[in-house]
Structure formats: C-alpha cells, structure tokens
Amino acid sequence: MKKRGRKRKKDPHLLCILESEEKKDFQLKGKLWIEGKEGTFLGCGRIALLEKIKELGSISKAAKSMNMSYKHAWDLINSMNRQAKTHLVETKIGGKKGGGTHLTEAGEKAIQQFKEIYREFQEFLNKTVKKLDL
Amino acid sequence: MKKRGRKRKKDPHLLCILESEEKKDFQLKGKLWIEGKEGTFLGCGRIALLEKIKELGSISKAAKSMNMSYKHAWDLINSMNRQAKTHLVETKIGGKKGGGTHLTEAGEKAIQQFKEIYREFQEFLNKTVKKLDL
C-alpha cells in the first residue's frame, strides 16, 4: 500500500496574504487580485507560477517546484491565456525534449504590473494599520 | 420527507469583496480584515453581524436576518469577544424575553474604525486600477 504524503495547507493561498509590517496587538491583512471575464485573471499565486515558468521553461517543472499538481498549473495558465488580450505564455508540444513553455512579452509585462500594485498594497496596509485603535 | 432549501453561495464572503469602480476589461478586487491572537478578529461579515445586533438586540434575530445559523453567529461573536481588549458585545440569558444582546462602546468604536478603513481601501482600489495596462 502506498502511503502518500499530504501537503495541503489550511489556506492554499496563505502565501498570498499581505500583512501590515507594524505590529500591534492586531494586524491588518488583505488580499488583492485582478479579475477578467471569467473570474480571477491574475493573483499572487498565478504570478509566482509565471515566474517559475520563466525560470524553468516548463509547466511541469514549474508545478513540481511549487508542489503544485501539473493539472492545476495547466488550468491556471489556460485561464490566464484565455482572458488576456494576448497570451501570457506560449507552449510547445513534442520533440526530443518533450516540449516547453515560455513567457511572452505580455506575460513579462503582467508580472511587472502586478508586483508594482502589490508593493503599493503593502504600503497601504502599513500606513493604514497605524490608524487602528482597538 | 422534508425538502430543505440550500442557500450556500459559491463564496460565502462574496459580499465582502471590494472591487474597483472604474471598469476596464479588468477589475481590481480585494479583501481586508484585522487579525488578533487567534486569527480573524474583524472582517466585513463580522461587522455586518455587529450592526444587525445593534439594530435587533439579539443574536438569534440578527443571525436569522442574515440567513446565518445561530451557531455561526455565536461563534463569530465569541471569537471577537475573546480577542478584543474589552468585549464588543454583551449578552444576557433568561428572563421572560429569553435574554438579549447589545453592543458595548468598544463594539461601536470597532464598527466605526473598520468602516473607515474599508472606505480607504475602496479608494485605494479605484486609484490603483487606473494604472493597469494589460
């Protein structure tokens, strides 16, 4: 019988929650994402996946490096490509190396913009938590 | 056989997601909450519950008015009271009218502060979405 290790976290998006730096007894936390026609378009997890694809050149390697199932990674990328004006990622099937995946220019731009917004959100949280008096 | 109506929504916190007003092809959305020692302390749903308690003077009436189970409402209130420096809500058990619940001064203050922060978050989203070029 195969014992399989479970890796599920309480909240799979836990790493995507931003929190105020200034700690009091209470902390201000938040999440931010961009929606398109079908729902979520870009979020922190999707951006992390794009960055891994850029680094490793393959969906399956990227997924494995993030402890994510290939299927889940593929679903996310498919969702992003469907909703983007131009695809964020291009895939190639077959060949000796099996295929591969790389970011498009639009993909690079999307990463940059999302990260900038995330930085501003972090600043907002830090600024705003100071007003709390609970 | 009793047919019971299910009311579950896709995301029970759907109403607590803020979205940018300015619509392009993409929208910026986010959530914000305050955490204490045990985890979530105040969020949009908890604030709505506090406001209903203020209005109706009872946990059970407030819960019913929000289509929330009494247990869930009680759990939320208990969690808030445990984490707050001073209780946000005071309950009374028994008596001809069964009992009742009302907000404390700390409860009123918490509502005000959370709503102010939420307004600022809305502004942040509106301002930030304009920078997007996807």
Place this chain on the structure above:
DNA sequence: TTTCATTATATTTTTATAAATATAACGAAA
C-alpha cells in the same frame, strides 16, 4: 520508427469548511 519528456485532458478521491440539526441552560414574569 522508437524513444522520451513534455503538454493536454478526464475522472476520482480527499478534505476543510459551511450549514444543518439537536438539545441543554437560563431566569424574569405571569
């Protein structure tokens, strides 16, 4: 034409969480 690592897709299983259900405790007033 065989190989091989990859992309692509369908189906089943697991799990956390919400929701439902049940029931006890309370105490002022009639």
Place this chain on the structure above:
DNA sequence: TTTCGTTATATTTATAAAAATATAATGAAA
C-alpha cells in the same frame, strides 16, 4: 412553578474546492 424566547454548546451532514490519479497526444532527434 410553569412558560417562553433567548443564549450556549455538541454533533452530524453536505458541499465546493483542492489534490490525486490516470491516460492520451505530440513531434524532434537518435
């Protein structure tokens, strides 16, 4: 002392989402 609507608490059930699993399809190079 009985009643009644409330608070307080434990247990069970249902659901959506994540994760796991299985299996095709691809095509360049050896």
